[in-house]
Amino acid sequence: MVDLVIEGCTVLVHGEDGEIRFVEDAAVVVRDGLVDAVTSAREAADLPAAERLDARGQLAMPGLINCHVHTPMVALRGIAEDLPVEEWFNDWIWPIESNLTDRVVELGAQLACAEMIQGGVTTFADHYFSMDRVAAAVVESGLRANLGWAYFSSQGPEGREQSLDFALRMRGAADGRITTSLAPHAPYTVEDADLEATAELAREHGLLVHIHAAENRAQTDNSLERYGRTPIEVLRRAGLLDVDLLIAHGTGITEKDLPLLQHGTGRIAVASAPRGYLKFAWDSTTPIRGLAAAGIPVGLATDGAASNSTLDVWESMALTALVQKSTEHDPTWLTARQALDHATTQSARAVGLGEQIGALAPGRRADLILVDLTGPHVQPLHDTAAALVHSARSSDVRTTVVDGRILMKDRRLLTLNVPTIVAELTAELPALTERRHGRRIQEYEG
Ligand SMILES: [Zn+2]
Structure with missing residues (x-):
């Protein structure tokens, strides 16, 4: 007896060479939390199962992965719009974040999990504070996550120690759905000595490091002016390119940075969240073509909802395809199949779960979504890959x-109650958004 049979659907699978293929009139068999088989609907028809889902007209694919997010920041969705990044941080986000409470963090994380489950996300990589509360939301929601407790050098060694303590204490929690990382904020807020110590700890404990770096061109220019080095060169000198590393954004990665990333001995990946770059009017985006040539996977992300407005990874997938075409002036670059590869295989590798998730194949975790392909905005179906990336939502x-x-x-959420979460969060907002005290958790100079 298997646990679950999803039958009658089209299934997105990866061939031996990683090529994305679609199997029609198929079934996904789930046992003990794993994909047991992807087979034909006919083969699965008589299989004894605890539960069956009739998925005719739908497509089964690996769940989306949000490779860089600050889930509790949904509490600040829409609070500071149409601003340059300096004012956004210094006048709004960092003053407000000095008011954060554990309760706000947990409610925000719950709301974010609800939004992501509805948007087809099954795993997220979070980088924030009070991460025990985010872990509680992961347990409650049923999602999978890689969690890192963020720190600045301005906190002294305690920040780094707290990040390490959390990473060691919580890895493997939620029946193994929680993995952890060390989460230095960025090279411009974490000093070289702290970055070096972080690399040492990552090596010693086998932990991923999740960091913002070369977020935009201005940061790269400022870093060159101040230290004579790009942010990627700063990471290399600290030893961070020789440990498993997840870099958020990287729109300021230069041509000369690419060989450094290519020759790092760690598993290095970049997370791209294009909506925020468009909103901040940055003059570049993640250089996916150069990174691909250097063998660096690029995962899809949203960043926090305070900048990105949504945690919609589906939208990140479509925007990535469009922005890359536009930036490279090449309609043949970043095809729908490439976009799906970023959404599945490359995102799984980015969060350090390349062997566990990102594909529907026997032995992988059964993290999957069913997508309705019958809508008028999707039909008729000439090209399933293009339909997914550019027509479906x-x-x-x-x-x-x-x-x-x-x-x-x-469409019905089974683990979280949104009206209750929103009502409680709304009651917390006046205290959260108070800025007259003049405090801020950091200073943005980039
Ligand atoms: Zn971020």
């Missing part, structure tokens, strides 16, 4: 499954 995700457990069924 996150709201077409009907069902979300993590570790074989159904978290959303036919």
Whole structure:
């Protein structure tokens, strides 16, 4: 007896060479939280199962992965719009974040998890404060996550120690759904000595390091002016390119940085969240073509909702395809299949789970979504890959499954109650958004 059979659907699978293929009239068999088989609907028809889902007209694919997010920042969605990044940080975000409470962090993380489950996200990599509260939201929601407790050098050694303590204490929690990372904020807020110590700890404990770096061109220019080195060169000198490293954004990565990333001995990846770059009117985006040539995977992300407005990774997938075409002046670059590769295989590698998730294949975790392909905005279906990337929307995700457990069924959330979360969070907002005290947790100079 298997746990779950999803039958009658099209299934997105990866061939031996990693090529994305679509199997029609298929079934996904789930046992003990794992994909047991991807087979034909006919083969699965008589299989004894605890639960069956009729998925005719739908497509099963690996759940989306949000490779860089600050989930509790949904509490600040829309609070500081149409601003340059300096004012956004210094006048709004960092003053408000000095008011954060554990309760706000937990409610924000719960709301973010609800939004992501509805948008077809099954795993997220979070980088924030009070991460025990985010971990609690992961347990409650049923999602998978890589969690890192953020720190600045201005906190003294305690910041780094807290990040390490959390990473060691919580890895493997939530029945293994929680993995952890060390989370220095960025090279411009964490000093070289702290970055070096972080690399040492990552090596000693086998931990991923998740950091913002070369977020935009201005940061790279400022770093060159101040230290004579790009942010990527700063990471290299600290030893961070020789440990497993997840770099958020990297839109300021230069041509000369690419060989450094290529020759780093760690598993290095970049997370790209293009909506925020467009909103901040940055003059570059993540250089995916150069990174691909250097063998660096690029995962999809949203960043926090305070800058990105949504945690919609589906939208990040479509925007990545469009922005890359526009930036490279090349309509043949970043095809729909490439975009799906970023959304699946490359995102899984970026969060350090390249062997566990990112594909529907026997032995992988059963993290999958069912997407309705019958809508008028998707039909007729000449090219399933193009339909997914450019026609379908996150709201077409009907069902979300993590570790074989159904978290959303036919658009109904099964683990979280949004009206209750929103009501409680709304009551906390006046105290959260108070800025007259003049405090801020950091200074943005980039
Ligand atoms: Zn970020």
